[in-house]
Amino acid sequence: xxxxxxxxxxxxxxxxVNRQRFLERYRKxxxxxxxxxxxxxxxxxxxxxxxxxxxxxxxxxxxxxxxxGGARDIVAPGNKEFIAGDKIRRPSGQGGGDGAGEGGASNQxxxxxxxxxxxxxxxxLEFVFEGLELPHLQRKSLKSxxxxxxxxxxxxxxxxxxxxxxxxxxxxxxxxxxxxxxxxKRALKEAVEALEVEEHKDPVLRNPKRISELKAEIERLEKxxxxxxxxxxxxxxxHQLSPQPQPSNQxxxxxxMDVSGSxxxxxxxxxxxxxxxxxxxxxxxxxxxxxxFVRHHTAAREVGEEEFFYSRETGGTIVSxxxxxxxKIIEKRYPVGQWNLYVAQASDGDxxxxxxxxxxxxxxxELMPQLQYYAYVEITPHDHQSLWHEYESVVKQFxxxxxxxxxxxxxxxxxxxxxxxxRRLNQS
Amino acid sequence: MNATRKPIATGSDWNFNVLERFDAELAxxxxxxxxxxxxxxxxxxxTEQMMDAYASVGMPVGYHHWSFGKQFLAVEQAYKRGQMGLxxxxxxxxxxxxxxxxxxxxxxxxxxxxxxxxYGHNSFFKGNYLFRTWTDASSIVDYLVFARQYIAKCExxxxxxxxxxxLDACHALQNYGVDRYKRPSPISAEEEAKxxxxxxxxxxxQVNTLWRTIPEAPTGExxxxxxxxxGGDDDPLGLHSGGRYPPEPQENLLYFIEKNAPLLAPWQRxxxxxxxxxAQYFYPQRQTQVMNExxxxxxxxxxxxxxxxxxxxDEGLMLEFxxxxxxxxxxxxxxxxxxxxxxxxxxxxxxxxxxxxxxEAPTDEDRQWFPDMAGSPWRDTLEFAMxxxxxxxxxxxxxxxxxxxxxxxxxxxxxxxxxxxEVAAIHNEQGYRRVxxxxxxxxxxxxxxxxxxxxxxxxxxxxxxxxxxxxxSRRPLGRSVYPVIRHLQQLWGFPVHLVSMEEGHVTRRFHxxxxxENTTA
Numbered sequence: 004x005x006x007x008x009x010x011x012x013x014x015x016x017x018x019x020v021n022r023q024r025f026l027e028r029y030r031k032x033x034x035x036x037x038x039x040x041x042x043x044x045x046x047x048x049x050x051x052x053x054x055x056x057x058x059x060x061x062x063x064x065x066x067x068x069x070x071x072g073g074a075r076d077i078v079a080p081g082n083k084e085f086i087a088g089d090k091i092r093r094p095s096g097q098g099g100g101d102g103a104g105e106g107g108a109s110n111q112x113x114x115x116x117x118x119x120x121x122x123x124x125x126x127x128l129e130f131v132f133e134g135l136e137l138p139h140l141q142r143k144s145l146k147s148x149x150x151x152x153x154x155x156x157x158x159x160x161x162x163x164x165x166x167x168x169x170x171x172x173x174x175x176x177x178x179x180x181x182x183x184x185x186x187x188k189r190a191l192k193e194a195v196e197a198l199e200v201e202e203h204k205d206p207v208l209r210n211p212k213r214i215s216e217l218k219a220e221i222e223r224l225e226k227x228x229x230x231x232x233x234x235x236x237x238x239x240x241x242h243q244l245s246p247q248p249q250p251s252n253q254x255x256x257x258x259x260m261d262v263s264g265s266x267x268x269x270x271x272x273x274x275x276x277x278x279x280x281x282x283x284x285x286x287x288x289x290x291x292x293x294x295x296f297v298r299h300h301t302a303a304r305e306v307g308e309e310e311f312f313y314s315r316e317t318g319g320t321i322v323s324x325x326x327x328x329x330x331k332i333i334e335k336r337y338p339v340g341q342w343n344l345y346v347a348q349a350s351d352g353d354x355x356x357x358x359x360x361x362x363x364x365x366x367x368x369e370l371m372p373q374l375q376y377y378a379y380v381e382i383t384p385h386d387h388q389s390l391w392h393e394y395e396s397v398v399k400q401f402x403x404x405x406x407x408x409x410x411x412x413x414x415x416x417x418x419x420x421x422x423x424x425x426r427r428l429n430q431s
Numbered sequence: 432m433n434a435t436r437k438p439i440a441t442g443s444d445w446n447f448n449v450l451e452r453f454d455a456e457l458a459x460x461x462x463x464x465x466x467x468x469x470x471x472x473x474x475x476x477x478t479e480q481m482m483d484a485y486a487s488v489g490m491p492v493g494y495h496h497w498s499f500g501k502q503f504l505a506v507e508q509a510y511k512r513g514q515m516g517l518x519x520x521x522x523x524x525x526x527x528x529x530x531x532x533x534x535x536x537x538x539x540x541x542x543x544x545x546x547x548x549x550y551g552h553n554s555f556f557k558g559n560y561l562f563r564t565w566t567d568a569s570s571i572v573d574y575l576v577f578a579r580q581y582i583a584k585c586e587x588x589x590x591x592x593x594x595x596x597x598l599d600a601c602h603a604l605q606n607y608g609v610d611r612y613k614r615p616s617p618i619s620a621e622e623e624a625k626x627x628x629x630x631x632x633x634x635x636x637q638v639n640t641l642w643r644t645i646p647e648a649p650t651g652e653x654x655x656x657x658x659x660x661x662g663g664d665d666d667p668l669g670l671h672s673g674g675r676y677p678p679e680p681q682e683n684l685l686y687f688i689e690k691n692a693p694l695l696a697p698w699q700r701x702x703x704x705x706x707x708x709x710a711q712y713f714y715p716q717r718q719t720q721v722m723n724e725x726x727x728x729x730x731x732x733x734x735x736x737x738x739x740x741x742x743x744x745d746e747g748l749m750l751e752f753x754x755x756x757x758x759x760x761x762x763x764x765x766x767x768x769x770x771x772x773x774x775x776x777x778x779x780x781x782x783x784x785x786x787x788x789x790x791e792a793p794t795d796e797d798r799q800w801f802p803d804m805a806g807s808p809w810r811d812t813l814e815f816a817m818x819x820x821x822x823x824x825x826x827x828x829x830x831x832x833x834x835x836x837x838x839x840x841x842x843x844x845x846x847x848x849x850x851x852x853e854v855a856a857i858h859n860e861q862g863y864r865r866v867x868x869x870x871x872x873x874x875x876x877x878x879x880x881x882x883x884x885x886x887x888x889x890x891x892x893x894x895x896x897x898x899x900x901x902x903x904s905r906r907p908l909g910r911s912v913y914p915v916i917r918h919l920q921q922l923w924g925f926p927v928h929l930v931s932m933e934e935g936h937v938t939r940r941f942h943x944x945x946x947x948e949n950t951t952a
Contacts, residue, residue, distance in 0.1 A: 004470040005454045007447055011475060011534060017483040018503040025500030064498055065603050065914035067881045073906030074846035078870040081764020082841035082857055090851035120504035
């Protein structure tokens with residue numbers, strides 16, 4: 004007796020719980036690998052899993068086993084030249100494994116001393132954001148820039164010749180022709196029949212007058228049928244376009260960072276998480292996200308990602324140089340009508356004394372009107388300086404779109420985003 | 432060979448209709464060959480589901496534990512890197528016998544797996560004495576469900592962490608969860624669940640009796656055969672008398688823990704019991720690898736050939752089958768880079784095929800070595816061999832000189848006191864018996880795993896537990912011994928001593944907690 008059961012539609016992640024348990028147990032090891040990966044990878048390259056290795060000895064499940072040593076008998080296949088009594092030099096570096104002595108120990112294979120596996124994308128991100136106490140990232144509606152696009156909106160009787168819908172026009176014409184000819188055809192048929200009846204009558208009874216009348220009628224009707232136009236202006240149909248506002252599906256994110264001497268690599272790593280978070284958020288929302296990296300000390304420069312995070316400079320700090328550069332780049336490459344603009348700035352709060360109010364003016368007058376959102380994080384355990392205070396007045400003017408937050412360690416990054424999500428959620 | 436070849440299906444695609452027709456044909460043949468099987472439950476699954484099944488060591492329902500997750504990750508990784516094709520079959524010793532077919536398999540594979548698992552393994556599960564004695568196929572799935580629910584309940588009540596640690600400790604000892612000489616009571620889920628609460632109190636009462644300050648003969652059923660306390664009357668307070676407990680060394684460590692560990696809570700005892708019962712379920716499989724796979728290979732080979740002879744499959748399918756079959760029973764020689772021990776499929780298949788040969792066309796040598804077998808009806812002899820042996824005795828009994836010659840088996844003695852390895856015997860007249868003996872021993876569980884037994888629980892002293900490792904041929908315990916006795920100590924709750932003994936002499940002592948430190952934590 005046999006039963007066949009198709010289990011394929013059943014849930015497939017039966018091992019998910021066990022997998023989670025394993026990851027939980029080796030959190031520390033995995034976290035280390037993930038951190039290395041985050042530092043190694045580009046911001047745009049976080050959305051994939053990661054290979055993680057853990058030393059086998061750390062995760063082995065111990066059982067009583069024979070160790071190497073003592074005397075043992077080994078039976079092996081494939082003898083070619085040995086006879087009883089032969090001595091064989093002991094192979095060097097022997098693992099002492101004859102298959103029988105290995106018991107039920109880990110069988111991960113081929114004598115590798117690393118247990119390697121791959122984290123899925125979700126698991127990887129979970130570890131990346133672990134310290135950030137991030138709830139599940141959700142796609143929230145975010146106010147986007149609206150771009151006007153012409154979309155097809157049905158048909159109209161008027162329009163330019165280039166937008167004529169030929170099929171629809173022909174169909175209209177056909178319908179009209181049928182409609183216009185039908186009564187004439189009916190009259191014609193009647194006349195023809197009447198003529199026939201008349202002509203088949205006995206010659207004595209024929210009425211020649213009636214015949215010629217009918218003939219004239221038939222002729223007239225045939226003319227009328229021929230006179231129905233094949234196509235008329237009345238038939239023409241045009242494709243209609245109507246303007247429709249469309250959310251723009253591309254965004255550009257400016258990463259602005261102070262790289263003056265006071266920013267340590269630790270600061271930069273925190274900043275990287277912050278940028279990463281914003282990037283991923285934007286990426287979920289827009290089809291296309293471009294990144295522009297602007298670093299500055301006393302002068303600002305647009306650089307590649309590698310250089311942005313990993314090269315050191317010294318010197319003073321003039322923040323407005325960066326804001327100016329951002330403004331210029333927007334003007335040149337990212338017209339406001341087509342791009343959603345985001346700026347994320349990270350700094351330790353240092354600025355040249357007189358520069359902070361310049362920054363404020365720049366923001367209020369030039370940048371903020373164009374931007375979707377400006378997020379500023381100050382990575383410092385110290386008191387705020389003039390830049391912070393000037394920015395506070397920007398917040399007052401643009402409470403919807405300007406966020407600032409002080410960060411002492413990685414765990415503080417998230418609140419900035421919570422702010423962002425919360426506000427947008429209420430609005431929509 | 433026959434003109435009326437009308438294959439049931441051709442090509443590599445399959446559907447349920449075709450599978451059913453093949454199964455009907457296989458069932459018919461199995462009947463002709465008198466294969467006694469449980470009903471089959473054939474489940475078609477995806478690759479991912481196969482990896483799931485794999486990770487849970489073939490249990491259709493498993494409780495949750497990180498080690499299964501680790502297993503899953505390892506399987507997944509190996510599969511994705513292409514190091515490992517998934518085994519195309521997985522079969523569970525249950526009634527009905529559950530076999531998995533992967534949807535990616537070709538038609539040939541599905542038919543092969545049905546022949547191999549649903550008729551080969553299935554009949555082995557039903558017939559072999561170890562499986563008959565140690566497992567109850569009809570209740571295993573229910574028991575697994577019970578175990579999973581019980582452990583989930585414990586996790587809810589006592590926390591995942593606590594349960595996990597307990598399971599870690601039990602898993603470390605699960606190879607020592609079987610009475611090798613005593614017939615166990617079969618697993619029954621219904622009964623387990625029904626008597627659950629009853630047993631909790633009962634178990635605890637037993638333990639309490641044992642650990643009372645003033646011992647007296649325990650009332651009710653004695654916890655272990657030939658119970659202690661016989662000499663208790665001599666000492667009025669009964670503090671130091673009563674002899675040793677347990678009176679006989681105990682090899683079933685998990686059973687001993689379950690019944691005697693002083694501090695375990697009832698639910699913890701129940702979990703120890705669950706791990707022990709599952710270890711018992713897998714115990715026959717660990718001892719019948721060669722036989723079980725050999726038997727299944729023998730039958731898939733026989734049945735597939737019969738399908739071909741009857742014209743039910745075409746040449747294309749048969750060629751594909753032969754290639755696959757050859758890969759399965761391939762035995763690389765010891766000096767090949769692909770060598771990883773003796774292939775149980777190859778060895779088992781060779782022995783069963785040779786039994787048939789000896790029955791049907793014995794040579795003089797066979798008549799001399801196997802006087803009873805030579806010329807006997809092969810099907811009966813094969814059945815006898817399948818039913819009444821385990822790997823160790825099966826090899827001892829049925830490994831013929833011809834198979835040893837074919838495999839060119841030889842015996843090497845690896846003695847760390849000698850400078851060189853020595854070839855002790857090869858496949859010749861002088862060597863056959865020695866090689867066979869050694870190969871059989873190699874499959875004996877008692878040789879594969881260190882022999883460790885509980886010898887004393889100091890019930891009137893510091894409550895420490897002493898175990899003996901009976902060392903053989905100076906083979907020491909591996910380094911994993913410390914983590915294992917640490918687990919043991921966690922279960923027992925008091926210090927654990929492990930003494931390696933060889934021929935009456937102590938060779939090594941292991942203690943946990945490590946003796947130098949303060950042990951009264």
